[in-house]
Amino acid sequence: MSDGSEVRRPSAGTAERPLRVAVVGSGPAGFYAAGQLLANSALTAEVDVYERLATPWGLVRAGVAPDHPKIKSVTRLYEKTARLPGFRFHGNVEIGRDLDHEELIAAYHAVVYAVGAPIDRRTGIPGESLHGSHAATEFVAWYNGHPDYAGRRFDLSSKRAVVIGNGNVALDVARMLVLDGSELRATDTADHALETLEASSIEEVVVLGRRGPAQAAYTTPELRELGEAADVVVDPAEAELDAASRAHLESEAAAVTARQNVEIVAEYARRAAGRRRRIVLRFCASPVEIVGSERVEGVRIVRNELVDTGDGRLSARPTAREETIECGLVLRSIGYRGTPIPGVPFDERRSTIRNRGGRVIREGTDMPVPGVYTAGWVKRGPSGVIGTNKKCAQETIDHLVDDLQDGLLPEPTREPGALLDLLVRRGVTVVDYAGWEQIDVHERAAGEPQGRPRVKLVHREQQLQHAARPQHPYRPLH
Template sequence: MSHVVTQACCGDASCVFACPVNAIHPTPDEADFGLAEMLYVDPVSCVDCGACVSACPVGAIVPDTKLQEAQLPFVEVNALFHGAGREHPAQAPVTPILAKDPSRGGLRVAIVGSGPAALYAADELLKRPGVDVTVVDRLPTPYGLVRAGVAPDHQHTKAIDELFRQVEDQPGFAYALNVEVGADVTHDELLEHHHAVVYATGASQDRVLGLSGEQLPGSATATDFVAWYNGHPDHAGDDVDLSSERAVIVGNGNVALDVARILATHPTRLVSTDIADHALAALRESAVREVVLLGRRGAAEAAFTLPELIGLLGRDDIDIAVEGADLTRPVEDVMIGQKLSALRAAVARPAREGNRRIVFRFATSPVELLGDDRVTGVRVCRNELVTDDGIVRPVPTDDVMTIETGLVLRSIGYRGVPVAGVPFDEETGTIPHAGGRVNGSAGTYVVGWIKRGPTGFIGTNKTCAQETVEHLIADFNAGLLADPSRDGFAAFVRSRVPDHVDVRGWRAIDRAERLDGARQGRPRRKLTRVGDLLGAAASGPEERRRWRDLARRRGVRPAVVHRVEASSSRVD
């Protein structure tokens, strides 16, 4: 028997270093680590010790005898990755941690952004004694895309927030939430109070199609749609019209698959998740029965990952159709071959009565969005696929048709946005840097998507943060970071933003959402308005007692209850 990595894989490599026989690859020191869609257990090398299970922060590793039916394809996926054999040492090499020079005194660092990249960076910094970290974010809640980007039917992925809570519990950690850098505080003011500032602001701006009709009502971004159903305060009031029987998504990456899956899911399957109330109510009334995903190139070049595709195809309540692709053409890459094989198997299944359907339409590009007052359709053209030097390129043809729809969502990539006082590369949409050190800006560093562009997965930010933090510590030890000219950052923030949210406030929000969710058998019921979030942040011991009592009566996550109570006592 061996263990199997499944679609919940976050790729942070915790399992790699827990494995005593180096059976999980790629490892962070291997060239394909940053490109891999997930990590894979070698069934031959695995000794079934289970160390990886405990190390995995999202519960993605399962003994092959305990796999659910939808997870069975991952047995072959894990084996195929290791089929060609890999040269590697007996144990995955662990990069030593560069110690902070204690003779230089304490180190204070501000991190702007509170998503996975920020919290992995905070964790790396706090491994060194004598370091204080303040995580600053304009929203009253942390965790970035883990809270507002991961689909509500992927609760296993959201489990990584348990790891983030452990980071928050470390001495020297602080939050300054509901504080916007560039408005409430400036970059220079952060540097006045800290030795260094690390930017982890992500890639929050969607790329545009540049087509006629793109600004019509009924045309939006997949990112905004995801934020809407996840209860992001910026989008809680969005008016999403689901009255059309067909929705069209331009793009076919993992975000596009998430959106398509949520649109095609019967609302009863979402009732037990943390989906926002307003989104659940709208989906109950939705007329959407078909979702079309447009991809410029073929199925072999599709942007979605094999794990996400397998997860979708494992659903028995959603039918799959494929248009405009040759699913039988030979490919050298075994994982791409698995994608084509999985699509062939899905297409061969008979349609099931009452099921909604997702259509993968390949070799197709949008030409124009149609409509006067709002979107009524999208005109598309068929592409001819031409291979130049091994790269498949779509060439538009005159074969044009119209797809009737009232909802078009684009999901064609993302880019970062500039921060006042910090260099920015408009072409790449990132902050220019060398190994995480921001070019021409002493004491300023960068991690995550704003550093490397929108690539990788949640856990990829761990190795990204390690590189940046190592350079930050080296600069501090070398005396290259100026000592802060001002103390008392918490008091300074309070003077600027009296209703900012600290660790205690965030834990109060967390308790309130979990308490409300537990009453309905849900992991949490999200607060989606800033005023409501700030109100919950100000709640006191009475709310904690209610959460504790309900949790004990219903057996709701006792380990979390204990940790929340302990941390609440610490910060009260």
């Protein structure tokens, strides 16, 4: 490389000289990346996974709806990775706070950032900061027991809530708001949220989509599941497709999901309603203002028409028709954003780490930063399902291994154990994988008498207390 960095000889990755990799983030992308490295029979690797929380799994633990336990079962695969020789877990360590990027890269041949996209996108409309207006990401983290959000308060005393967005997260929060208490009590919903949701007065949740049923971003199983939780109401006029949408669905370019979603929406439009709680799907409707004096009192929306942009896409264009939906709660679910890590090139426009195929690249160039990689949402943006991260991580790891073979990885200048010593001096309590297992055992045991999968510890101090165990020296694993 032209920057003068010392490079690693291709012999790294042997039993005598294991490839040392740090993976930052223990969600699906991070665990897939770690697993792909450790399962590679052609090299010997040591992978240290750093996680800012005391618990692993990322959005599988803190983002998947509690009534979807089958989706959470993917953690069994990650548990297998954690048992592979060469794996270490360092929880309760935040890169950029407890350790910086330069300290991390000095101890490893490569660093893979898989930190997700934790921040919500804002609508930018007036009234967004009123009491009762929240990001759906915060609501999801609250009912899933994320330590950063366990202390939040959500007022569910109104009869109607409005969810802005038309993806799976929007449908998740709408469904959680109408689920019966007996259904929630069988899940791992955080206790503080369980109490609030059981006492909720909300009877109707309106879900706003700026385009039509054919352009909605949710998946078919999520849409179909709504009808099991409550009545789903659709105005037959809004279920009707415009000519351009019909033509697209009839073409070979149309996705199967879009066709199925349109059929399900049409079916909902034909159904009769009779249950106490209902979810109303609105299409071609965009919020222009959240109204209220001190707290949310309603959402003013504009009706849209779909316009062909000339590149095969249909864009929502506002018309002169407006209406106001009275409500006391607004949850926006219009996407996620990645956040910068000091020292790592970041694309502010896309809210992702600057990269090409997972290789982190320098600002204003296509030149890779030696030994620095990325995977998951912070690499490609918030798209896809959990399994999408497997292919995404594989692309990144393939490039990392190629760079190893080409001798392009920097030689570490310090031992990883020195970082743990540094963390101890800085007063950081590091949770290893055995510590997480102690948290896991406690939560499962607390849930068993109640017929629940677990009762989550939602405060960091509680988690650290249950994870506490004697300190062991950092030692090579091969």
